[in-house]
Amino acid sequence: MSKKKKHQPLDAMVYPRFEGVRTFMRLPYETNLAEADFAIAGVPFDTGGTFRVGARFGPGSIRENSLLLRPYNPVLDVDIFQHCSGIDYGDLPIIPGYLPESHKLIEEGATAIVNSPATPIFLGGDHSVSLPLLRAIAAKHGPVGLIQFDAHSDLWQGYFGEKDTHGTPFRRALEEGLIDPSRSTQVGLRGSLYGPEDADMSREAGIRDITGPELHQIGVAAALEIICERAGAAPCYLTFDIDFVDPAYAPGTGTPEVGGFTGYQSLALVRGLAGLNFVGYDLVEVMPAYDPANVTSLLAANIIYEFISLIALRQKLGK
Secondary structure: OOOOOOOOOOOOOOOOOOOOOOOHHHOOEOOOOOOOOEEEEEEOOOOOOOOOOOHHHHHHHHHHOOOOOOOEEOOOOEEHHHHOOEEEEEEOOOOOOOHHHHHHHHHHHHHHHHOOOOEEEEEEOOHHHHHHHHHHHHHHHOOEEEEEEOOOOOOOOOEOOEOOOOOOHHHHHHHOOOEOHHHOEEEEEOOOOOOHHHHHHHHHOOOEEEEHHHHHHHHHHHHHHHHHHHHOOOOEEEEEEHHHEOOOOOOOEOOOOOOOEOHHHHHHHHHOOOOOOEEEEEEEOEOHHHOHHHHHHHHHHHHHHHHHHHHHHHHHOOO
């Protein structure tokens, strides 16, 4: 059996789970990236929100609800910290109320992680933060395949004459050449629209969309086959908007859409991406103020746990 990695969670048999500073999964708070295989970083920015706001409190709530997570993932059969060293990097700096300035700070902060040995996992924040994160990712890896779990395509041209909100990041990412649409898939799109042309935005951009109704019809396994075949072996980025999940399971979000997916389906979809070459992840739009009993934050923490498990599994398999 391999020796455990340096950075791992506190031992719950030594330090009770309710003790200590609230980092993700009780990992060490550390800004030295040299010995980390993955780094958790919060992006507490929600000035890009156009309806409900409050996702700036998402990273803290996700961390709080990650305390029960344990190192062995039985579904993927991987003991994370036998293969990975992980840290909680803290939060990237932002300026509340100032989107362009904050996006610049987010990109700069993310670049430090992206250029390190650690695979970054970002906790939003609203979905506008994916744009500066992708800028940092693409500066190192070139255009990446985007795998997006979301009720909305976030391909709008703009709102009220402005170009950057949580509904526009992937339109800007396409314009800037940050993502490769031929390898990208948007999964779970659903809900009412302003007109039929809105339903065509993904396909017109060259992105494969698996709508919510289609995913319900074809099922998880068939959807994974489409996503993985399209993604191929080149670098990919996974972004998970928690509104992909039905509001019955994840009410704490900014733009809830009925007809979504269960927690189990969400976990199964992420687990099914094992083997893809992910160079970064984010999970966004968790709003604790709308989250009775913390069920949204708890699910978000478990989805992020699956991100970490994918990283550990690649290490285990020598990839």
